[in-house]
Amino acid sequence: MRYCMGVLAVVALISATTLQAADDLQLAKADGAKPLNIVFILSDDHRYDVMSFLGHPFVETPAMDALARDGVYFENAMVTTSLCSPSRASILTGQYMHNHGVVDNNVLTKPGTIFFPQYLQAAGYNTGYFGKWHMGGHSDAPRPGFDRWVSFRGQGHYYPPKHLKNWKLNVDGESVPQKGYITDELTDYALDWLNGIKGQDKPFFMYLSHKGVHGMFHPAERHAGRYKDKSMPVPETMADTTENYEGKPLWLKNQRNSWHGVDFAYHQDTDIEEHYRLYCEALLSVDDSIARVRKWLADNDLAENTLVMYMGDNGFQWGEHGLIDKRTAYEASMRVPLVGVCPPLWKPGTVVKEVVANIDIGPTCLAAADLKPPANMDGQSFLDLAAGKEDAAQWRKNLLYEYYWEYNFPQTPTTFALRSQRYKFIQYHGIWDIDELYDLQTDPLEQHNLIFDPAQQNRIKQMRSELHEILVKADANRVPFSHKRRMGQNLRRRSGSAPAKFPEELLRKSNAKE
Numbered sequence: 001m002r003y004c005m006g007v008l009a010v011v012a013l014i015s016a017t018t019l020q021a022a023d024d025l026q027l028a029k030a031d032g033a034k035p036l037n038i039v040f041i042l043s044d045d046h047r048y049d050v051m052s053f054l055g056h057p058f059v060e061t062p063a064m065d066a067l068a069r070d071g072v073y074f075e076n077a078m079v080t081t082s083l084c085s086p087s088r089a090s091i092l093t094g095q096y097m098h099n100h101g102v103v104d105n106n107v108l109t110k111p112g113t114i115f116f117p118q119y120l121q122a123a124g125y126n127t128g129y130f131g132k133w134h135m136g137g138h139s140d141a142p143r144p145g146f147d148r149w150v151s152f153r154g155q156g157h158y159y160p161p162k163h164l165k166n167w168k169l170n171v172d173g174e175s176v177p178q179k180g181y182i183t184d185e186l187t188d189y190a191l192d193w194l195n196g197i198k199g200q201d202k203p204f205f206m207y208l209s210h211k212g213v214h215g216m217f218h219p220a221e222r223h224a225g226r227y228k229d230k231s232m233p234v235p236e237t238m239a240d241t242t243e244n245y246e247g248k249p250l251w252l253k254n255q256r257n258s259w260h261g262v263d264f265a266y267h268q269d270t271d272i273e274e275h276y277r278l279y280c281e282a283l284l285s286v287d288d289s290i291a292r293v294r295k296w297l298a299d300n301d302l303a304e305n306t307l308v309m310y311m312g313d314n315g316f317q318w319g320e321h322g323l324i325d326k327r328t329a330y331e332a333s334m335r336v337p338l339v340g341v342c343p344p345l346w347k348p349g350t351v352v353k354e355v356v357a358n359i360d361i362g363p364t365c366l367a368a369a370d371l372k373p374p375a376n377m378d379g380q381s382f383l384d385l386a387a388g389k390e391d392a393a394q395w396r397k398n399l400l401y402e403y404y405w406e407y408n409f410p411q412t413p414t415t416f417a418l419r420s421q422r423y424k425f426i427q428y429h430g431i432w433d434i435d436e437l438y439d440l441q442t443d444p445l446e447q448h449n450l451i452f453d454p455a456q457q458n459r460i461k462q463m464r465s466e467l468h469e470i471l472v473k474a475d476a477n478r479v480p481f482s483h484k485r486r487m488g489q490n491l492r493r494r495s496g497s498a499p500a501k502f503p504e505e506l507l508r509k510s511n512a513k514e
C-alpha cells in the first residue's frame with residue numbers, strides 16, 4: 001500500500017509539473033493584433049557581407065537581395081556568441097549564453113529550457129522545424145515545440161555520406177534516409193509541410209535551419225565550379241605586417257599560425273581561397289531555398305500576412321587580422337546577415353542601423369504572434385523598431401558579447417565585449433594580454449586599437465564598468481569549463497609566423513616608471 005501511495009505521489013507530482021509547464025507556456029496577448037504567419041530561415045556561418053546587394057564582387061544572392069529590397073536590411077545585426085550551438089540556443093531562447101548554458105558545441109540545453117516555438121505552439125500555431133539543431137549533437141530526437149520535426153545529428157552532411165551506412169534523417173521520430181543535397185532536401189520537407197497545413201484556420205511558424213554554409217564546404221552539383229575562376233577579396237588586415245599587428249593583442253598574432261589562422265588553416269595545405277570559392281558556391285542553394293519559400297507564399301496568397309526573416313547563426317573571418325572561422329568579437333565574426341519582409345508593418349527598402357541580435361529573434365517572433373515575451377528573455381522585439389514605430393533612442397545602447405575558451409580550439413581566449421553602434425570594447429579573461437577599443441565609425445576594419453589612447457581612457461573606464469555590471473547583475477561573472485579530454489587543435493606550422501612580442505606599452509627599462 002505504501003508503495004502504491006508512493007507511485008500515486010510521483011504520478012501526482014509529474015501531473016502537477018506537466019500542468020505547471022503548460023501554464024508556463026501561456027503568454028499574455030500583446031495588443032490584440034492578428035497573429036502573423038512566421039518563417040525564420042537560418043544559415044550556418046554565412047558572414048554579413050557575402051550578399052550581392054552589398055556589392056560583393058561576384059556572389060549572386062537574388063533572393064536575399066529581394067528580401068532587403070522588399071523589406072528591411074538590418075545593417076548592424078550581431079550575435080552575442082559567435083559559435084554555432086550557443087548562438088542557436090540564443091535564438092531559440094532569447095537568452096544570452098550565460099543564461100541558457102549552452103556554452104560550446106557539446107553541451108546540452110539545461111533541463112526545463114523553453115524554446116520560443118513552444119509558446120507559439122501553445123498559442124495555437126502550427127509549428128515545424130527543418131534542419132540543423134546541433135545542441136546536444138548526439139541525438140536527432142524531436143525537441144519540444146514542433147508539430148513537425150525533420151533534423152539530423154550534429155552538423156549533418158551535405159550529401160548522404162558513403163562512409164556512414166546508417167546515416168539517417170529524423171522525421172517525426174522515424175529514421176529516414178537522406179536522399180540528396182541537404183539544403184534542397186530540407187526545403188522540400190519544409191514546402192511539403194506547408195502544403196499539408198495549407199487552408200487550416202491556424203497561423204504557422206516555420207523554422208528552416210540550414211547546414212549550409214558550414215565547413216567543409218560542398219556546393220550543390222548545379223553550382224559546383226561556378227566561381228572557380230574568381231578570387232577571394234583579400235582583406236586589408238590579412239597581410240603579416242608590422243603595421244597590421246601594431247597595438248594588437250598577442251593572442252591575435254599567435255592565432256595567425258594555428259588551426260584558425262591563415263598560416264595553418266584547419267592544419268591543411270589547402271589555399272583558403274579554394275575554401276572561399278566553395279563557401280560562396282554552397283551559399284547559392286541557401287539563396288535558392290529562400291526563393292522557393294517566398295514563391296510558395298506568393299503562389300498561395302500568404303505573402304501579405306507572413307513575416308519572413310533570413311539570418312546567419314554567426315559570422316566568419318576570411319583572412320581578417322590573419323584569422324579564419326569565428327569565435328572572436330571582431331566584426332567579421334560577430335556580424336551576421338539579417339534581412340526580412342513583413343508586409344503589414346515593414347516598408348520596402350528600410351535600413352535599420354540600430355544593433356539587433358540573435359537574442360531578439362524570439363521576442364520578435366512572439367510579437368508577430370501578438371504575444372508578450374516572458375521575463376527571462378534578454379532580447380527585445382525589433383518588430384516595431386523596423387516599422388519605424390519605436391523611438392530609436394529607446395533602443396539598446398550596448399550589446400553584450402561573450403565567448404568562453406574551448407580546449408578544442410585553444411587559440412581564442414575567453415572574450416567579453418560591448419558593441420554599440422559606434423564603439424566596441426573587448427576585454428579578455430584568463431590570459432596575459434591587452435584589451436581593445438575600436439571606433440567603428442572612423443575605423444570599420446578595426447585596424448587601430450585605442451586601448452592606450454589617452455583621449456579614450458574615460459570611455460574605456462565607463463565601458464569596462466558597464467560590462468562588469470551587466471555580467472555581475474546576471475550572475476555571469478564566472479566562467480564554466482568542461483571535461484578536458486585532449487589538448488585540442490594546438491599545432492603550429494614550423495615555417496609559419498613567429499610568436500607575438502609584447503607591445504611597447506608594456507615594456508619598461510627597469511622597475512622605475514619611465
Ligand SMILES: [Ca+2]
Nearest residue numbers: 044045084313
Ligand atoms: Ca555556425
